[in-house]
Amino acid sequence: MHKCVEQLGCSGGNIIPYSRDKELGFDLCNDCGIIWRSIDSIHISKIYEQVYFDSKKYNNKRKHKVKKSGWMIDQARIHNSGISDILEVGCSLGYTLEAAKNRRINHLGIDISDYAIDFCNDIGLNAKKYSFDELKQTRQKYDLIFMQHVLEHFEDPFLVLKDCFDLLQEKGIVLILVPNTKYKRAVKLNAKHRFYSLKGVGAEHYSYFNYENLRLVLQASGFEVIQENYPIFTKDFHSIEFFANRLFRRLLSVFNYDQEILIIARKIQY
Numbered sequence: 001m002h003k004c005v006e007q008l009g010c011s012g013g014n015i016i017p018y019s020r021d022k023e024l025g026f027d028l029c030n031d032c033g034i035i036w037r038s039i040d041s042i043h044i045s046k047i048y049e050q051v052y053f054d055s056k057k058y059n060n061k062r063k064h065k066v067k068k069s070g071w072m073i074d075q076a077r078i079h080n081s082g083i084s085d086i087l088e089v090g091c092s093l094g095y096t097l098e099a100a101k102n103r104r105i106n107h108l109g110i111d112i113s114d115y116a117i118d119f120c121n122d123i124g125l126n127a128k129k130y131s132f133d134e135l136k137q138t139r140q141k142y143d144l145i146f147m148q149h150v151l152e153h154f155e156d157p158f159l160v161l162k163d164c165f166d167l168l169q170e171k172g173i174v175l176i177l178v179p180n181t182k183y184k185r186a187v188k189l190n191a192k193h194r195f196y197s198l199k200g201v202g203a204e205h206y207s208y209f210n211y212e213n214l215r216l217v218l219q220a221s222g223f224e225v226i227q228e229n230y231p232i233f234t235k236d237f238h239s240i241e242f243f244a245n246r247l248f249r250r251l252l253s254v255f256n257y258d259q260e261i262l263i264i265a266r267k268i269q270y
């Protein structure tokens with residue numbers, strides 16, 4: 001049974017096949033709108049090693065990627081200017097870690113790929129191949145947990161968010177970027193779109209969200225959403241380039257042309 005039945009109270013009777021590319025399938029829960037990897041194809045997975053990073057030309061435009069990750073950190077700092085410890089789950093080749101380092105913020109990245117960890121360490125970034133359980137044993141807590149296209153890679157997003165909750169300081173925040181199920185091209189092309197295809201990223205992903213249901217998932221995991229999408233106006237203007245980027249992103253979302261969604265949420269105290 002899909003996780004939303006247990007966690008969000010979805011009926012379970014309202015889940016229908018959504019896409020099928022050979023052995024890879026996705027189901028749509030019509031109650032919450034989350035698109036889940038079908039149970040019969042849950043075993044299909046990807047191995048994240050050098051070929052993976054090479055195949056995606058991950059390190060191209062590094063400067064640009066570090067700059068954009070820095071803008072994300074700056075958005076989180078709008079909500080908490082005192083951020084001093086960042087954890088990035090799925091740090092990949094360390095763009096966010098580098099941006100954090102440039103801002104003199106303590107950083108730690110975790111990833112399941114040895115290649116990614118070695119790459120980060122070689123360029124002087126702090127990255128470890130820790131599991132959530134190993135991280136918890138360090139007793140270190142974080143002000144910000146950053147997950148850029150990561151949540152969809154886990155079979156149970158609720159469990160991941162529970163771990164994030166445990167690893168955050170009081171009122172700590174999570175910044176999440178995930179693919180958008182409402183993205184027009186993906187809706188139109190269905191199994192032919194890379195979201196749901198074997199050739200694309202379908203075999204890497206277990207769940208797909210939109211703003212409404214990611215909000216529900218976060219609420220069920222002990223968080224309150226404090227920002228959805230890119231803010232056009234911010235307290236601190238930052239730069240023209242960042243402003244233009246935010247404006248562009250917002251415009252895309254008006255027409256469902258945005259491939260990804262951005263949510264920032266704060267841990268609620270019980």
Ligand SMILES: [Zn+2]
Pocket residue numbers: 004005008010029030031032033034
């Ligand atoms: Zn559901």
